[in-house]
Structure formats: structure tokens, C-alpha cells
Amino acid sequence: MLIGVPKEIKDNENRVGLTPAAVSTLTQHGHQVLLQTQAGAGSFLTDAEYEAAGATIVETAQQAWAAQMVVKVKEPIAEEYPFFREDLLLFTYLHLASNQALTEALLSSGVTGVAYETVQQNGQLPLLTPMSEVAGRMATQVGAMYLQKTYGGRGVLMGGVPGVAPANVAILGGGIVGMNAAKVAVGMGARVTILDVNHDRLKYLDDVYRGQLQTRHSDDYTIKEVVYQADLVIGAVLIAGGRAPCLINRAMLKNMQKNAVIVDVAVDQGGCVETIKATTHSHPTYEVDGIVHYGVANMPAAVPRTSTFALNHQTTPYVLRLANQGLDALRDFLPLQQGLNTHRGLLTYQAVADAFALPYTDALQALQR
Numbered sequence: 001m002l003i004g005v006p007k008e009i010k011d012n013e014n015r016v017g018l019t020p021a022a023v024s025t026l027t028q029h030g031h032q033v034l035l036q037t038q039a040g041a042g043s044f045l046t047d048a049e050y051e052a053a054g055a056t057i058v059e060t061a062q063q064a065w066a067a068q069m070v071v072k073v074k075e076p077i078a079e080e081y082p083f084f085r086e087d088l089l090l091f092t093y094l095h096l097a098s099n100q101a102l103t104e105a106l107l108s109s110g111v112t113g114v115a116y117e118t119v120q121q122n123g124q125l126p127l128l129t130p131m132s133e134v135a136g137r138m139a140t141q142v143g144a145m146y147l148q149k150t151y152g153g154r155g156v157l158m159g160g161v162p163g164v165a166p167a168n169v170a171i172l173g174g175g176i177v178g179m180n181a182a183k184v185a186v187g188m189g190a191r192v193t194i195l196d197v198n199h200d201r202l203k204y205l206d207d208v209y210r211g212q213l214q215t216r217h218s219d220d221y222t223i224k225e226v227v228y229q230a231d232l233v234i235g236a237v238l239i240a241g242g243r244a245p246c247l248i249n250r251a252m253l254k255n256m257q258k259n260a261v262i263v264d265v266a267v268d269q270g271g272c273v274e275t276i277k278a279t280t281h282s283h284p285t286y287e288v289d290g291i292v293h294y295g296v297a298n299m300p301a302a303v304p305r306t307s308t309f310a311l312n313h314q315t316t317p318y319v320l321r322l323a324n325q326g327l328d329a330l331r332d333f334l335p336l337q338q339g340l341n342t343h344r345g346l347l348t349y350q351a352v353a354d355a356f357a358l359p360y361t362d363a364l365q366a367l368q369r
Contacts, residue, residue, distance in 0.1 A: 001031050001323040004067030005055075007039040010074045012281035014042025014304035015311065017071035017092070020053035022316040027054030031323045036064040042301075043308040068326075071319055073311065074298055075102055086110030086344060091315075091322060093117055093131075094341055095297075097243040097355040098270035106342040112327070118241040118349060119318065119339035125240060126335075127318065129176055130310035132265075134300040136180025136236065139263045140169070142294055143232040144188060146261045146285060152292045154259040156231045159189025166190050170226045172218065172247055172272060173236035174201045177265050179208075181234045186212045193226050223247055228255045235264035235272040241341075242351030243270040250274050253289040261292045268297040331367050344369060 003026060005017045016039050018026075023033045033055040037047055047057050058064055065083035072092035076084075084090075084105060094115035096103045106113045116127035125132075140158075147167060149155035160166035169185045171178045174196035185192045186209060195218035196202055202215040216222050227233055227248060233256075237244050244266040253275065264276040271277075275288045279295040281302060286293055300307035318336060321329045330337050341349040346361040346369070353360035 001069055001326065002067040003031055003033045003319075003323060004064035004070045005033060005035045005039055006061045006064040006070065006072065006080075007036045008042070008073055009061075009079065010077055010298060010301075013074050013298055013301045015073040015301055015308045016040040016043050016045065016304075017073055018316075018319070019043075019308060019312045020045060020049045020055075022312050022319065023050055023055045024053040025316055025320060026323055029320060029324065032056065034058050034064050034067050036061055039064075040308075043304040045308075069319075069322060071315075073308075074301075075099065076105075081105045081109075084109035084111045088112065089322065089326070090114065091116070091319060093268075095268045096341055096349070096352045097241060098268065100356050103342070103347070103352060103356060103358075107345050107347060110344045111342060112330075112340070112344070113342040114322070114330070114336060114339045115241070115341045115349070116315065116339070118341065119335050120240070121335040126314050127311075127339075130314050131300045131307065132176035132238075133180050134303060134307050134310060135265050136177035136234075137184045138299050138302065139177070139181045139234045139236070139265050140184035140188065140190075140232075142284075142296075142299070143169070143234060143261050143263045146263075146292050146294060147231060152259065152285065152287060153261050154231050154257060158185070158232075167231040168229050169193070169232045169234065170230035171195070171234045171236055172223065172227075173238065173266075174198070174205050174215070175236065175238055177238070178234070178236035179205065181236060181265075182209070182213055185232075190232075193230075195222060195226060218247075224252060224255070227252065229257070231257055231260055233260065233262045233273075235262065235266045235276070237266050237272045238269070239351065241349050243355045244272045246272060246274050248273040248275075250289070253291045256291055258290050259292065261294065263294045265299065267295040271295065327367060331364065337363050337367075340366070343367060
């Protein structure tokens with residue numbers, strides 16, 4: 001199969017779809033990789049390294065997108081929509097439930113779109129997990145920075161000092177993002193409360209942290225109680241492939257601590273805060289009702305080398321299976337079939353269909369056409 005790797009063009013997106021090691025694996029299996037020149041530069045990977053691994057370097061995005069399968073990191077943006085076509089297999093993060101324009105562009109062009117974030121195996125989301133780990137740890141680091149008065153925050157040190165209380169950190173969601181955010185926040189000495197609706201998850205977190213944080217059941221009353229006391233709130237909720245639920249509405253902001261910080265990692269699925277909107281690394285924050293909002297939708301791009309390698313360790317076997325088997329990999333391998341979001345004008349992921357009230361077609365049924 002001919003596989004294309006275009007350079008990412010989203011604001012400050014420095015990750016790349018394939019590492020040289022992944023390219024080597026693919027070429028050893030007889031596939032050809034077209035890599036747009038400098039696609040790996042943001043992750044400090046050179047064209048020479050890719051050529052040594054067997055890639056062919058091409059000059060333009062159009063040449064990379066002309067391949068049978070395109071492997072990216074982030075969802076395509078409007079400038080890339082003209083490259084869509086019916087015989088294209090696209091494998092990347094899509095986050096369609098919060099992006100109607102991209103959903104419609106994929107449907108109208110007939111692209112077969114397989115989303116990293118909805119591939120499921122053994123009840124897990126293996127291609128979302130590595131970036132959730134990165135984003136969770138970064139959320140606490142970013143929050144600590146924006147708590148500084150010079151960045152608009154409350155002027156609170158995460159761990160406090162002897163005689164002065166540490167920061168109060170509220171984490172909404174105890175999954176991969178939440179657990180990793182908690183790990184860093186606890187390590188920094190903050191007072192951490194993590195909320196989740198799953199009691200088994202709360203028991204697990206309680207056992208792991210041995211009293212170093214508080215676990216609370218997530219309901220409207222408790223969310224308000226915890227959030228109103230927080231210096232830093234981290235949104236870490238996830239509905240696989242679906243739009244995130246709104247847990248903090250605008251009316252709640254007036255009861256929060258003045259100049260508190262919200263870091264909503266769920267922003268790429270619409271966010272769990274009513275007032276959150278997607279921001280960029282160039283302009284990461286804004287203020288609403290005295291609360292600092294951080295909504296960067298591609299947080300791991302700030303540490304691209306770590307993120308690129310972490311992502312590729314998980315994606316490469318799936319890329320290879322798609323390259324080896326084409327659409328048969330989607331028909332015969334359930335984890336990839338569950339990752340299918342669009343195919344030949346049909347919407348094949350229920351949560352996305354629900355988000356926009358669009359017709360849904362079962363993935364296997366769509367693949368028979």
C-alpha cells in the first residue's frame with residue numbers, strides 16, 4: 001500500500017504521524033511511505049532519518065495526501081478538506097462529535113475515516129491512552145503555571161510552603177487523564193480531590209494513592225462543593241467518541257475562587273465546561289467572569305518528541321494491519337471496525353450521529369457496500 005504522511009498544519013502541532021521506526025516496519029512489509037519534507041522536524045526527526053528508514057520524501061502536502069492511506073496525528077483542518085476523496089483511507093484523531101464541519105466534509109467526500117480515539121480493544125482505548133497520559137500530566141503543569149499572578153491566576157503555589165496551605169486541585173474524572181493529572185498534582189504537594197461516577201474507579205484510586213488525595217462521587221451537588229473551593233479545576237471526563245457532558249455551567253463561575261484556573265482537557269470533545277472554547281498554543285487562555293480558561297485542544301503537541309514516540313508505539317501495529325489488509329482489516333478486526341467513523345458517505349459511529357442528529361449506519365453494514 002502507498003501510505004502518505006503530510007506535515008501537520010494545526011497551530012503549533014509538532015507531532016508527526018509516523019516515526020522512522022514505524023516507516024521501517026512498513027517498508028519491510030513491502031509498503032511505500034511518502035513523507036512530506038520536514039514533517040518530522042517539530043519532533044526533531046530529520047528527512048535523512050526517514051530516508052534511511054525507507055521513506056520517499058515529497059515536497060508538497062498534495063503529494064502525501066495522494067496516497068491510498070494517510071496517517072496523521074490531528075484531525076484535518078479546513079485547508080486540508082480539498083484533499084479528501086472517496087478512495088482515501090484516513091487514520092488519525094478525528095474527534096468528530098465536536099466538529100460538525102469536519103464530519104460533513106468527510107461524509108460529502110466519501111472518505112473512509114478511522115479515528116484513533118474510538119479504536120477499542122479489550123474494553124480499552126489503546127490509541128487514545130498515550131496522549132491522555134501526556135495531556136493529564138501536562139494539565140497539572142499548565143495549571144500550576146497559570147496559577148501564577150503573572151499569568152492571571154490566584155498567585156498560589158501548588159505545594160504551598162511551611163505554614164501556608166497548598167493549592168486546592170479539583171479533577172473531574174478519574175480515568176487516564178484524571179489519574180495522570182492527580183499523579184503530578186500529588187507529587188507537587190497540592191491538596192487533590194478527584195471525582196468520578198464509577199465507584200470501582202474511586203476505590204482503585206483510593207487504594208493507589210493511600211490517602212494522598214480525596215475521592216468523591218461525582219454529582220451536581222458535590223461538583224459545586226469541590227469546584228467552589230478549588231484554585232485549579234481540571235476537566236478530565238470522557239465519553240468514548242461522544243461529546244463531553246457539561247459539568248460546570250457559567251452560573252457556577254461567580255461562586256468560584258477569584259482568578260481560579262480551569263484546564264479542560266475534554267475540550268477536543270466539546271469540553272465539560274460551558275464557557276470553554278478551543279484555544280491554541282499561540283493564544284492558550286482567556287478570562288470569563290474572573291476565571292482563567294485554558295482550552296488548548298492539542299496539548300501534547302507542546303512536548304512533541306515524547307508524544308510522537310508514545311503515540312507511534314501504540315498506532316504502528318494498527319497502521320500495519322490496515323496497510324496489509326486494507327478495508328478487510330476493518331471488516332475482520334473488531335478493534336479497527338469500532339474505530340470506523342465514516343465510510344463512503346455513511347456515518348458509522350453512533351455517538352457522532354447522536355451529537356448532530358444525523359443518520360447512523362452500522363460499521364459492518366457500511367463496509368459491505
